[in-house]
Amino acid sequence: MSTEDELAPRSLAAALRARDDTSLAALLGARPDLITPVPTDLTQLATRAGTRASVVRALERLDRFALQTAEALAVAGDPATYGELLALTAGDARDPAVVEALPGALAALREQALVWGADDRLHLVRTARELLAPSPQHPSPTGLGPSVREATAGMSPGRIQEIVAAAGLPSTHDPVSAVAALTALFGHRKKMAALLAGAPAESLDVLERLVWGPPYGQVTHDPAARLRWLLDRGLLLPTAPGTVVLPREVALHLRAGRAHRTPEPAPPAVEPAAAHAPQVVDATAAGQAYTALATVEELLKDWDEGGPAVLRAGGLSVRDLKRTAVALDVSEPVAAFWVELSYAAGLLASDGEADERYAATPEYDEWLERPPAERWARLAEAWLTATRTSGVVGGRDLKERALSALGPGLDRSAAPEVRHRVLTLLAGLPEGTAPDPEALRARLRWERPLRGPQTHQGPQAPHGSQGSQADEDLRSRLARWTLAEAESLGVTGRGALSSQGRALLGAPHPPKPAPAHNAPAGPGDRLPAHHQHRPAAPAPAPLSPPEQAVAATAAARLLAPLLPEPLDHVLLQADLTAVAPGPLRRPLADVLNVLADVESKGGATVYRFTPGSVRRALDAGRSASDLQAFLTEHSRTPVPQPLAYLIDDVARRHGHLRVGAASAYVRCDDDAVLNEILADKRAVALRLRRLAPTVLAAQADPATLLDGLRAMGFAPAAESAEGDVLIARAHAHRTPPRTAPEPVPDGPPVPDATLLTAAIRAIRAGDLAATTPRKPTTEDAAPLAAGELPRTSPAETLATVQAAVLTGEALWIGYVNAEGTASQRVIAPVRVEGGFVTAYDHTADEVRTYPLHRITGVAELADD
Numbered sequence: 001m002s003t004e005d006e007l008a009p010r011s012l013a014a015a016l017r018a019r020d021d022t023s024l025a026a027l028l029g030a031r032p033d034l035i036t037p038v039p040t041d042l043t044q045l046a047t048r049a050g051t052r053a054s055v056v057r058a059l060e061r062l063d064r065f066a067l068q069t070a071e072a073l074a075v076a077g078d079p080a081t082y083g084e085l086l087a088l089t090a091g092d093a094r095d096p097a098v099v100e101a102l103p104g105a106l107a108a109l110r111e112q113a114l115v116w117g118a119d120d121r122l123h124l125v126r127t128a129r130e131l132l133a134p135s136p137q138h139p140s141p142t143g144l145g146p147s148v149r150e151a152t153a154g155m156s157p158g159r160i161q162e163i164v165a166a167a168g169l170p171s172t173h174d175p176v177s178a179v180a181a182l183t184a185l186f187g188h189r190k191k192m193a194a195l196l197a198g199a200p201a202e203s204l205d206v207l208e209r210l211v212w213g214p215p216y217g218q219v220t221h222d223p224a225a226r227l228r229w230l231l232d233r234g235l236l237l238p239t240a241p242g243t244v245v246l247p248r249e250v251a252l253h254l255r256a257g258r259a260h261r262t263p264e265p266a267p268p269a270v271e272p273a274a275a276h277a278p279q280v281v282d283a284t285a286a287g288q289a290y291t292a293l294a295t296v297e298e299l300l301k302d303w304d305e306g307g308p309a310v311l312r313a314g315g316l317s318v319r320d321l322k323r324t325a326v327a328l329d330v331s332e333p334v335a336a337f338w339v340e341l342s343y344a345a346g347l348l349a350s351d352g353e354a355d356e357r358y359a360a361t362p363e364y365d366e367w368l369e370r371p372p373a374e375r376w377a378r379l380a381e382a383w384l385t386a387t388r389t390s391g392v393v394g395g396r397d398l399k400e401r402a403l404s405a406l407g408p409g410l411d412r413s414a415a416p417e418v419r420h421r422v423l424t425l426l427a428g429l430p431e432g433t434a435p436d437p438e439a440l441r442a443r444l445r446w447e448r449p450l451r452g453p454q455t456h457q458g459p460q461a462p463h464g465s466q467g468s469q470a471d472e473d474l475r476s477r478l479a480r481w482t483l484a485e486a487e488s489l490g491v492t493g494r495g496a497l498s499s500q501g502r503a504l505l506g507a508p509h510p511p512k513p514a515p516a517h518n519a520p521a522g523p524g525d526r527l528p529a530h531h532q533h534r535p536a537a538p539a540p541a542p543l544s545p546p547e548q549a550v551a552a553t554a555a556a557r558l559l560a561p562l563l564p565e566p567l568d569h570v571l572l573q574a575d576l577t578a579v580a581p582g583p584l585r586r587p588l589a590d591v592l593n594v595l596a597d598v599e600s601k602g603g604a605t606v607y608r609f610t611p612g613s614v615r616r617a618l619d620a621g622r623s624a625s626d627l628q629a630f631l632t633e634h635s636r637t638p639v640p641q642p643l644a645y646l647i648d649d650v651a652r653r654h655g656h657l658r659v660g661a662a663s664a665y666v667r668c669d670d671d672a673v674l675n676e677i678l679a680d681k682r683a684v685a686l687r688l689r690r691l692a693p694t695v696l697a698a699q700a701d702p703a704t705l706l707d708g709l710r711a712m713g714f715a716p717a718a719e720s721a722e723g724d725v726l727i728a729r730a731h732a733h734r735t736p737p738r739t740a741p742e743p744v745p746d747g748p749p750v751p752d753a754t755l756l757t758a759a760i761r762a763i764r765a766g767d768l769a770a771t772t773p774r775k776p777t778t779e780d781a782a783p784l785a786a787g788e789l790p791r792t793s794p795a796e797t798l799a800t801v802q803a804a805v806l807t808g809e810a811l812w813i814g815y816v817n818a819e820g821t822a823s824q825r826v827i828a829p830v831r832v833e834g835g836f837v838t839a840y841d842h843t844a845d846e847v848r849t850y851p852l853h854r855i856t857g858v859a860e861l862a863d864d
Helices: 003-007 012-017 021-030 042-049 052-060 064-075 082-090 096-111 126-132 157-166 175-187 189-197 201-210 225-232 248-254 278-302 318-328 332-344 362-368 372-385 415-427 437-447 469-489 499-505 529-533 545-562 586-595 611-619 624-634 641-653 671-679 681-686 702-711 753-771 794-807
Strands: 216-218 237-240 243-245 272-275 348-350 358-360 433-435 571-573 577-580 597-600 605-608 658-660 664-667 688-692 695-698 811-816 822-833 836-841 846-851 855-860
Touching (some): 012 042, 021 753, 042 052, 064 082, 064 096, 082 096, 157 175, 157 225, 189 248, 201 216, 201 225, 278 332, 278 469, 318 332, 332 348, 372 415, 372 469, 372 545, 415 437, 415 499, 433 437, 437 469, 586 611, 586 624, 611 641, 624 641, 658 702, 671 688, 671 695, 681 702, 753 822, 794 811, 822 846
Antiparallel strands (some): 272 433, 577 605, 597 605, 688 695
């Protein structure tokens, strides 16, 4: 055996043991499930890296070419050489792009511990081979079938010899050598070409239909001549009654050695669809950001005094979502987006009362007091990191239950990753460039193929994982929703990433803008060839919460100058309307929203004054003189006479009637008004009767009585038990303090550098203790199994430790801590006193003190 063979790793654990700390950190960062909890040693780490759930998760995060490389290894021998792998991926023609990209793909598989071994002995992890290798139940993504040896496993020796003879090979003395000869023939290009040269054209047509998969076909008990020719020579082999398969070696010959029909060594380019001036993009995005703020304010203002009821199962009813969409003048899916965004930002929640309803939170009032740019940054940051996905509202979960806005079941853990990646790809385009949406989705499918349209051909993920057919389609939909939501929110403008969107992402300075503006990109506007075909760079990780907060602040600073300045005036018109030529300052906007009704929105908002809206302002405690003075102060035009008359007329009648609790009563100093009410047929439902010349009693409650009298054209005012007028104040209902919903992570969180350093140190320490050679405790003692703690009596333990103090030798000990966790350690005792041993712990690289009664046993280390 050569020295290289002696040094070559014989297992995944040995391969991991040969890695340096940087390489181990890369593995644990790419597969964080491996350190949850931290393994005791590298053997346990290797075992965990080979479990089905962990391998499936790792395969899901491979790009298409890395996955194609793993699939090629799954149909190669075990172990395989780099040359065999190159032949399967690049084919006989040795595709230069594949030749250039293969080392990087293989390095990625090695880094994630899916492949181990040197280039002359490449091993695919056994679980990955089981998931990706061909089988009748789960055909390989390559479309290849079983090898000749696998397909002939149950065939009689006589039948094998008949096939060998029909193929023109000399007979052998045993079926093993016969199968080997047949395999060698099918793998020899020139001999196979000569064999197929004599095949009937109809037989070649059969092979052509099976060559790219699926490799299985159906035959009758008396096959046709074209099939018989193939069966006699082993070019088709029976696998079950009525079923034949194209052997892998034959398919590879017909494919010119390629395992895949279309190798994809480089990611597809994100083609530009249109280019705009960056200033136009930023201005458009700023306008959308302002609209987003106005929409959220309108939504929560509509729910200020208590919004829709919470369904028993949680969430909004379909009817309430429709009403919200009508109030916001948007479609129902868009209304669901704004509702979910407000909830994700912590501005909206359920009040938790017996008659549970949705309402604004106290955080909403604080949010309103912030500058507009900061309010937008709060919304954008919540959107970027939220796992709740409004796009699935209206669909059904796995139990066929309807998914409602604000209800359970809307979390999709892949959503933040997809949003971040979509925006990152936009940031990689020239400034002001909008991408082709289909090209963008194609890029995402290349980066995560097992969550794309070909998932059904890949490994069968365990139940509940995100490799299912439902989630593969969801990933593409998430990308489409991201583009639409980013545009609505003002992160993008005209499809291109805005300056504030780039800052929110923490992206670097953009490349130079494309030369054309406001026109679809033609062939000359495409990205350069070297950009289209270079291997994909690793996607930057999403920012940590502190980094994201800093990025949101930077985005707010860029957006602030682009937002319109709030105005302190309106233009009153003679048709009882007021025009706000832009956004209004908050005190003016709040009062005007009470005093008038919004009639239309857009670049300018039109408010209409009505008797009902004026009465609403009077109910809020304003007097007629207050309203006249307010309008005079904030109007650039004189107060029109019709508006002044309207205010005075409503104020003159306001409070003339008083409603209180009897069940309810009406009192008025003018008995003629009460006579008029009693004579009105519409008052029959109120069941009124006169108690005194100025008092009527009703069996209806005060609220119903108020609504009934107002419907009759009167302007009553509610009063308290003391006879004081009750002022109806808006913005009164708030939920108790609520926190925003926490995102649902997509598996274990990525460990930070501190955790990685500590985990690697602990794994190295445990591995040192587990692999250090040691002497048996007695001459007749059997060697300990891996992971087993040494066992010695207390007297033997004390004597051995005291001797080690005198000789300075290191010992191997078993130790159980106060929590009952057992571990192995290598220590060099320094002193023993008071029932404790103080020693330098080689596994922890520090001096520690151990109680002797917690040491299960000791053993001396071997001399070597």
